[in-house]
Amino acid sequence: MDRRQQKTRKAIFMAFGDLLERKRFENITVQEIIDEANIGRSTFYAHFETKDALLKAMCTDIFHHVFTELLPKESDEAYAHGMQNLELKLGHILYHLREQKQNLKGILGGESGDLFMQYLKEYLRELFSLYLDEFNTNIPTNFLLHHLCGSFAEAIKWWLAEDTMHTPEEMAVIYLAAIGK
Secondary structure, eight states: OOHHHHHHHHHHHHHHHHHHHHSOGGGOOHHHHHHHHTOOHHHHHHHOSSHHHHHHHHHHHHHHHHHHTTSOOTTSHHHHTOOOOHHHHHHHHHHHHHHTHHHHHHHHTSTHHHHHHHHHHHHHHHHHHTTGGGSOTTSOHHHHHHHHHHHHHHHHHHHHHTTSOSOHHHHHHHHHHHTTO
16 A cells, blocks of 8 residues: 555544544444545545445454554564463553544444454454463363453453543453453
């Protein structure tokens, strides 16, 4: 993507984020995004087929940024010498999500929340799969991953609704205590 396209995409994301601070996702129209971003209709559709595609791209960008640093590559020294503490990684996720709090409240406040939670759980599944050996091995793996992803995603939703009254580090400790870690 060239710089001009990146600039336009950023303007669309910013406009969408600003609208999410004021309105629920389902009440935002493509025309409002276009007006807020000060772009043409064809420009919007050159980047995104629908408002839902814009939401998915925004979620992917958020999660990619948050999780890229957390998921090791085989070449990473952390991979070779044991993973970082799960508590630190969960705190890292919460720290970055807190930075996106206004956008996330708008996304979670309506029909778009289910889509957001689905995308989040996909990323969480990859992260939690790295720590399965730290949990009770008598539990079927798929059930355990489903439970960890679902419960942490709901914990994030609760934390954002509570206006992040706990720090990311405190929330990671609370979550791990709730699941018996």
